[in-house]
Amino acid sequence: MAHRIVTQVVVTGARVFGRAFAEAYKQAQASGKHAAGKKAAGGFAASSINIDEACKILNVKPPAAGETSVEHVMERFKKLFDLNDPQKGGSFYLQSKILRARERLEMELREVERKAASEKELQEGWKPKVYKDR
Structure with a gap:
């Protein structure tokens, strides 16, 4: 049993x-x-932030308008990042959101610049740089 x-x-x-x-x-x-x-x-697996949210976080215009520059994004980033320093009573969470927003906007701005350079090259034609021996 x-x-x-x-x-x-x-x-x-x-x-x-x-x-x-x-x-x-x-x-x-x-x-x-x-x-x-x-x-x-x-x-980006960790960063699921979209371009509109990134623009709202940093208070800049979307890069498609062509008015946003890397310098302006960096200026807004530095100001907001410093304001939210945890040692000064800020929030680490907000700092990380600001950092992700900057990364996303930089990625988008690089893409816009690359497309503009490609368009310019297509309009002007390809001009290889030739170096002459002296």
Whole structure:
């Protein structure tokens, strides 16, 4: 009789652990797929901030208007970053949001500059730099 109870406890325990392990494995797979999809979609897995939110955080105009410059973004960043210094009573969370906003805007501004340079090159034609020996 005792061996029957022990066997039943062992079998039940194995079932419980087996189901828990299977469920944990399914969750790990789903989490891995989600993270891989996020990296492929946006380039930055950790930074899911969009351009409009970044402009609102730093209080600048969107770079598509062509009026935003890197210097203006850096000026706003430095001011807001210093104001939210945790040692001066600010918030680390807000500092990190400001940093992510600056990174996102810099990435967008680089892309706009690259497109402008490409457009200029297409309009003017390709002019290779030739160095003459003296």
